[in-house]
Amino acid sequence: MKEFNTDEVNRLIRERRSIYPKMYSGEEVDDAIIIQMLENANWAPTHRFTEPWRFVVFKGEGLKKLAKFQSELYKELSLEAGTFEQTKFEKLATKPLLSSHIIAIGMKRDPNESVPEVEEVAAVAAAVQNMYLTASAYGIGCYWGTGGITFKEEAREFFGLGSQDKLLGFLNVGKPNLEKWPKSRRGPIADKVTWVED
Numbered sequence: 001m002k003e004f005n006t007d008e009v010n011r012l013i014r015e016r017r018s019i020y021p022k023m024y025s026g027e028e029v030d031d032a033i034i035i036q037m038l039e040n041a042n043w044a045p046t047h048r049f050t051e052p053w054r055f056v057v058f059k060g061e062g063l064k065k066l067a068k069f070q071s072e073l074y075k076e077l078s079l080e081a082g083t084f085e086q087t088k089f090e091k092l093a094t095k096p097l098l099s100s101h102i103i104a105i106g107m108k109r110d111p112n113e114s115v116p117e118v119e120e121v122a123a124v125a126a127a128v129q130n131m132y133l134t135a136s137a138y139g140i141g142c143y144w145g146t147g148g149i150t151f152k153e154e155a156r157e158f159f160g161l162g163s164q165d166k167l168l169g170f171l172n173v174g175k176p177n178l179e180k181w182p183k184s185r186r187g188p189i190a191d192k193v194t195w196v197e198d
């Protein structure tokens with residue numbers, strides 16, 4: 001087993017933060033970092049090696065395509081449902097442009113259904129955490145968002161997903177424009193753990 005600097009590993013995990021698009025500088029993140037994030041995503045644990053994570057990376061003009069697709073889908077579905085809000089539409093049409101890259105997060109269901117769906121979702125979440133940690137290690141901001149069209153069935157095809165698959169949200173990525181790396185909060189781990197020793 002290789003030796004790691006465990007102090008650094010602990011610090012990376014504990015100081016990883018969600019950095020939101022309004023905190024980005026507008027500069028582009030080097031594709032080489034995005035590629036490292038994706039490579040590390042691919043090393044997430046996976047029961048029966050189903051490797052269910054699928055990603056679509058949007059950058060440049062691609063971000064405009066995503067913005068157009070998601071705002072128009074929202075408009076179509078919300079007009080039908082009578083819930084349309086102009087401000088939501090405008091947010092969906094403009095917000096993607098604040099990010100350098102947006103990685104759509106998909107779960108591809110194993111055709112043999114060799115493991116329960118919840119395990120596939122868990123594996124994708126582990127892959128996303130690998131991307132979060134990699135971004136933090138490079139001083140790059142990212143944040144997993146599940147708003148907008150994420151859980152709309154009609155959205156899946158645009159991201160190359162089929163009817164048994166799931167879109168699990170978007171990892172927004174950008175260079176942070178911050179004076180201080182943000183803090184977060186957690187309740188004590190002791191409240192969430194039971195030890196059985198005898």
Ligand SMILES: Cc1cc2nc3c(=O)[nH]c(=O)nc-3n(C[C@H](O)[C@H](O)[C@H](O)COP(=O)(O)O)c2cc1C
Binds near residue numbers: 019143144146184
């Ligand atoms: C599955 C998942 C979905 C999330 N969706 C959203 C979201 O839609 N909007 C949002 O503001 N944050 C979202 N977050 C990010 C959380 O708000 C964030 O992780 C939390 O505030 C803790 O901050 P930290 O990541 O900096 O520790 C999501 C996180 C996870 C794990």
